[in-house]
Each structure stands twice: as C-alpha cells, then as structure tokens.
Amino acid sequence: MESDLTKPELSPVPIWRCKDNDCKAWIREELATSSSPECPLCKSSMLKSIRHLPKLVKKNSRKKK
Numbered sequence: 455m456e457s458d459l460t461k462p463e464l465s466p467v468p469i470w471r472c473k474d475n476d477c478k479a480w481i482r483e484e485l486a487t488s489s490s491p492e493c494p495l496c497k498s499s500m501l502k503s504i505r506h507l508p509k510l511v512k513k514n515s516r517k518k519k
C-alpha cells in the first residue's frame with residue numbers, strides 16, 4: 455500500500471444533472487437544496503445521476519516539503 459500517492463481516488467457520487475444534454479450543469483446531491491432541484495443555468499428540471507469524483511480529502515493531511 456502506497457499512501458503518499460497524489461493520484462485522486464475516484465468514487466461514485468450521487469449528483470443531479472440537467473436533463474438538457476446540451477447543458478453541462480450538475481450539482482452534488484448533498485448540496486442540492488431540495489429533493490427536485492432545478493438547473494441553475496437553464497431552469498430545467500434535473501435528473502439524478504452518478505458521477506465519479508475525487509474523494510474529498512482533508513487539506514491539512516498533506517505535509518509540506
């Protein structure tokens with residue numbers, strides 16, 4: 455096990471994405487303010503989806519040189 459790798463570890467995260475395929479807007483489900491958020495860009499409704507995102511890591515955990 456190499457714990458010092460800086461390569462971000464991706465994990466599946468539930469998100470909302472705009473139902474308009476031309477619109478790139480998406481938000482993390484945990485940041486959504488309602489159970490059926492609307493797109494901040496085009497005001498369309500949003501669909502639940504999954505995105506692979508780097509895990510959130512504590513910024514203080516990495517030592518400076």
Ligand SMILES: [Zn+2]
Binds near residue numbers: 477
């Ligand atoms: Zn949109």
